[in-house]
Amino acid sequence: MAGALSLLPTGHAVPRTAAKVGPGVWERQVNTGVSLHFSFEFANPKSFAGSITHRAVGELGLFGVACLRHTVHRRPDDLSLAADASFLLTLQLAGTKQLTQDGRATTLRAGEFALYDSEQPLTLDVSDDYRSVNVRFRKAAVGAHDAAAFTHLVARKFSAEHGIAPVVWSAVLGLGSLAPAHQPAGILLAGNVLDMTATMLRAHAGLTGPAEPDDRLRRRQAVLACIDQRLPDPDLRVETIAAACFVSVRHLHALFRDSGHTVAGWIRHRRVEACKRDLADPAARGVPVAAIGARWGFGDPSHFGQVFKAVTGLTPAEFRRRALA
Structure with missing residues (x-):
């Protein structure tokens, strides 16, 4: 997987190194960058390091993370602070992450991705030397029919090498690296990337017919x-x-x-x-x-x-x- 993953143009979409940061600051940076509320546990709070980049392009929220070992939760109290109901796709670039949601747990390694749901409790256990790129999109952006089907995909592991996944993730990383001067074009491209993402998830959900017109x-x-x-x-x-x-x-x-x-x-x-x-x-x-x-x-x-x-x-x-x- 690492060979195929190295071909993806990460650019400035994902930090390459983690910077030392206090746990409280990290919590605020992540919650602000992702526009969701998470709770955190740190095994070594005094030595914790993490870096996050984030930007919104059209319908997509894009954020890249590099950090050391810690645990992230969305508990019932965190869910009450949610904004728009969303899905988040996370692609592992380095290190590992165990994602637990909806009664399932899966461990992601470099070149694997998974989906999680902002409206369900969640636990993420991330390793040292962790790097990931993540995409947030509102459920309303894909329509009620597809959103209901995608809910059954949470905490399932998929390869970024198979099907159209390499194309989708290359487009995501390219969009995340787009210069601010190209933001107007980026908004239009984000719509296309969202369509590609939905197509990929529809295939994993077993939806073989055309998307419902809306x-x-x-x-x-x-x-x-x-x-x-x-x-x-x-x-x-x-x-x-x-x-x-x-x-x-x-x-x-x-x-x-x-x-x-x-x-x-x-x-x-x-x-x-x-x-x-x-x-x-x-x-x-x-x-x-x-x-x-x-x-x-x-x-x-x-x-x-x-x-x-x-x-x-x-x-x-x-x-x-x-x-x-």
Whole structure:
């Protein structure tokens, strides 16, 4: 497996080394980067080291991890803090990881991948010299029919060498390495990568027929990609999104009717998530809080602070201090 795996272009998608970091900081970095809440156990907290890269591209959340031995849980209390219901695919690049979910346990080695579900309790036991690349996508993005089938795949081991898996994972790693200047094109590519990922999982689930057509879902995905591309625009409005997507304002609202968000609420959600990632990024430590808010469309610092605190319970400055402590 290692020979085939070495052909995958990791680029900057996955850290090559782990940096020494306190357990509390690691917990905040992972929870922010993955946009899910996990609990952690460390055998050697004083010597723990870990590095994580993360970015959102269209419908996909991509994150790479390099770290030392520890255990990660999603306990019932963690599930109550979830955002959107999601699946996560994890590909092992080095070291091992035992994944336990839904009454099953499997150990992944380099060149193997597995699926897990954000809505079920989970335990991940990772080894020293661990490296992985991971993909998060919302269940709503693949439709209810496929999501129900994929649930039965959790904690099962698959080879990254067989079927279309090498193509899918090469595309994932390439997308994770895409330069920020190519973000608009990346949003479109992310939709294609999501389609490829769903096709791969459908094959493993034994779904041999064509995917169920869902024009409404496809239209909403296009709208979500359009919103992500335009998040930095402080003048982003429902009307401008509708015009850019060639739909009426009424139809745009209808597309979000069963999503759990209004259009404006989704824009705020995506902006706050982007700000959380930047505030927790050590490389952006010197960037003023107001500048990070402005980067993601919050033109008024006071309004940014109010919205951020309403969502997270912390001011942006408080969130940054905790994330970087």
